[in-house]
Amino acid sequence: MSMFKVPTKDMGIDLGTANTLIYIKESGIVLNEPSVIAVEKRRGKTIAVGLEAKNMIGKAPANIEVVRPLREGVISDFDRTADMLTAFIEKAVSANKVRNFRVVVGVPSGVTEVEKRAVEEVVQSLGASEVYILEEPMAAAIGSGLDVDSSTACMIADIGGGTTDIAIIALGGIVVSSSIRYAGDKFNEAVINYMRKRHALLIGERTAEKLKMQVGCAALDVDENGEEIIETAKASGRDLITGLPKTMEVTNKDMLLALQESIDVVVDGVKATIEKAPPEIASDIAENGLMLSGGGGLIKNLDRVISDATGMKVTTAENAFEAVAAGTGMSLNDIEKLKIYASSVHRG
Numbered sequence: 001m002s003m004f005k006v007p008t009k010d011m012g013i014d015l016g017t018a019n020t021l022i023y024i025k026e027s028g029i030v031l032n033e034p035s036v037i038a039v040e041k042r043r044g045k046t047i048a049v050g051l052e053a054k055n056m057i058g059k060a061p062a063n064i065e066v067v068r069p070l071r072e073g074v075i076s077d078f079d080r081t082a083d084m085l086t087a088f089i090e091k092a093v094s095a096n097k098v099r100n101f102r103v104v105v106g107v108p109s110g111v112t113e114v115e116k117r118a119v120e121e122v123v124q125s126l127g128a129s130e131v132y133i134l135e136e137p138m139a140a141a142i143g144s145g146l147d148v149d150s151s152t153a154c155m156i157a158d159i160g161g162g163t164t165d166i167a168i169i170a171l172g173g174i175v176v177s178s179s180i181r182y183a184g185d186k187f188n189e190a191v192i193n194y195m196r197k198r199h200a201l202l203i204g205e206r207t208a209e210k211l212k213m214q215v216g217c218a219a220l221d222v223d224e225n226g227e228e229i230i231e232t233a234k235a236s237g238r239d240l241i242t243g244l245p246k247t248m249e250v251t252n253k254d255m256l257l258a259l260q261e262s263i264d265v266v267v268d269g270v271k272a273t274i275e276k277a278p279p280e281i282a283s284d285i286a287e288n289g290l291m292l293s294g295g296g297g298l299i300k301n302l303d304r305v306i307s308d309a310t311g312m313k314v315t316t317a318e319n320a321f322e323a324v325a326a327g328t329g330m331s332l333n334d335i336e337k338l339k340i341y342a343s344s345v346h347r348g
Contacts, residue, residue, distance in 0.1 A: 009093050010102045012328025014139070015085070015119065017070045018161025018184055018295065020050075021322060022092040023329030029322055031092040035161075037084040038066045049087040058204050072181040073108035073163035075118050082122045089126055100129040104328040104338065106139040108163040110179025116343070132342040134331060136160070136324050137167030138174060140293040143327030144317035148172055148341070153277075153284035157270055157306075158324060159183050159296025164266055166273040168281055172340045175281055178273045182265045184296045187212055194258035195235065201246060203237035211235055215252040217300040218263045228253070252300075263302065267309045274310065289313030293323035 012023040015035070022031040033050030040047050041063050048056065056066045069080035103123050107116060120131045140158040141148050146169070148154065153170040161184040167177040191208040195201045203211075214233040221229045231252040239246040270290065274282060289312045292303055298321065303314040317323050331338045 010332045011089075011092070012104045012106070012139075012325055012330075012332060013085075013123070014106045014136075014322075014325035014328060015070065015081075016106075016160050016324070017068070017073055017163070020085070020088055021325035022088060023325045024092060025329060025332055028329070029325055031088055032322070032325075033088060033091075035070050035084065036066060036068050037080050037087075038064055039080065039083075041065050046083050046087065049084050050091075054206075057206060071162060072185070073160070073179070074111060074115055075122070078118060078122070082125060085122055086126055101127065102130040102132070102332060102335075103128045104132045104134050104139075104331050104342070106134050106136045106324040106328045108160075108179050109135040109137055109165045109167060109174065109177045110163065110181075132331075132338055134328055134338075134342050135165070135167070135174060135177070136163075137165040137177060138169060138341055139325075139327035139331070140165070140317075140323040141167070141169050141291070141327065142330050142341075143319065143323035143325065144291050144293050146291060149337070152288065153281045154288055154291070155273075155285045156291045156293060157266070157297065159266065159292070159294040159299075160324070161185050161295065164269055164294075164296065166269050168273065168277050168285060170281065170284070172337065175278070176273055176276045178269050178276075180265065180269045182262065182269075183294070184209075184212075186265075187216070187259055187262045187296065187299075190262050191216075191255065191258045194254065195237070195250070196240065198254070198257075199248065199250075200240040201235065201237045201248060202240055203235055207235055207237060211250055211255060212259070212299070215250065216255045216259060217252050218256070218259065218305040219301040220252060220256060221301070259299070263299075263305060266296075266302075267306055270306055270310060286312065289315060291315055291317055293317040293320045295321050 010025045014021040034054040036053040038048040038053040069077040141156045146154040157166045164180045164183045167174045188208040232249045235250045236247040307314040
């Protein structure tokens with residue numbers, strides 16, 4: 001028998017369409033990288049993962065394929081996801097060879113059993129002894145500090161890259177949920193389409209995301225005189241009329257118009273979820289309000305717009321972007337409770 005213990009690192013993984021975050025017990029979030037992988041086509045060799053791969057989008061030569069292996073919250077390329085996750089886990093635990101660790105993976109609430117099984121297989125192939133699949137709204141609620149075990153219901157809307165997951169939770173379980181395949185990526189598409197139609201400027205996905213983060217909003221702020229506060233950001237792309245490079249200023253008013261339809265879809269999703277709730281649960285929600293999480297939850301004034309549309313108090317989680325990852329990791333503190341929360345458990 002060896003005198004040396006093989007290190008174990010229980011971890012929570014937010015396997016997101018846009019970003020993958022890894023939470024290691026007692027260390028917190030140790031990795032936050034874009035869910036992108038760059039592969040050399042001929043040999044199928046991984047060239048780069050994460051931010052390094054994302055920076056190649058739209059710039060890679062013909063022999064390098066840059067892939068986002070998750071689409072709308074679902075694994076669309078199993079092998080590339082496995083390669084990407086292997087690289088991320090190795091990065092997260094540095095040089096230590098980790099075996100027999102427990103993993104909790106956050107997945108959208110609308111995924112099928114087949115899709116859950118695909119996630120389990122990817123993670124188990126990396127040496128995990130136990131894999132727990134936790135639906136993202138449950139993970140986000142735990143990570144946001146909501147009391148998911150209480151008999152008084154709480155509500156969360158987690159707006160990620162590929163899906164918006166809305167759930168009402170009570171007594172350690174999801175009572176009612178909706179998963180809309182309409183979130184950050186669709187918001188970016190809306191910005192690209194708006195810039196093309198309104199300003200005849202063709203911009204890329206990264207520029208759209210930057211504009212969304214810098215001046216994106218669900219409603220405009222006004223000053224003490226009731227005048228709209230206008231903010232600007234620079235957008236560079238190709239002028240569709242001249243075919244030449246062009247840089248122009250874009251305002252938060254532009255972004256409001258670009259994102260209007262997307263915001264309406266999210267608001268309708270929140271309303272539809274409340275309408276499905278039993279009367280006793282609905283009264284809890286009326287009292288406690290809604291928690292927003294995920295990168296999309298940080299869009300300026302989204303909380304205000306949802307509050308105006310529903311009459312509920314709406315709060316944005318302090319750690320909105322990291323809530324799912326934090327929740328997956330925190331759930332490892334009580335394995336017995338985790339077994340109740342998890343929609344799927346696999347032991348190697």
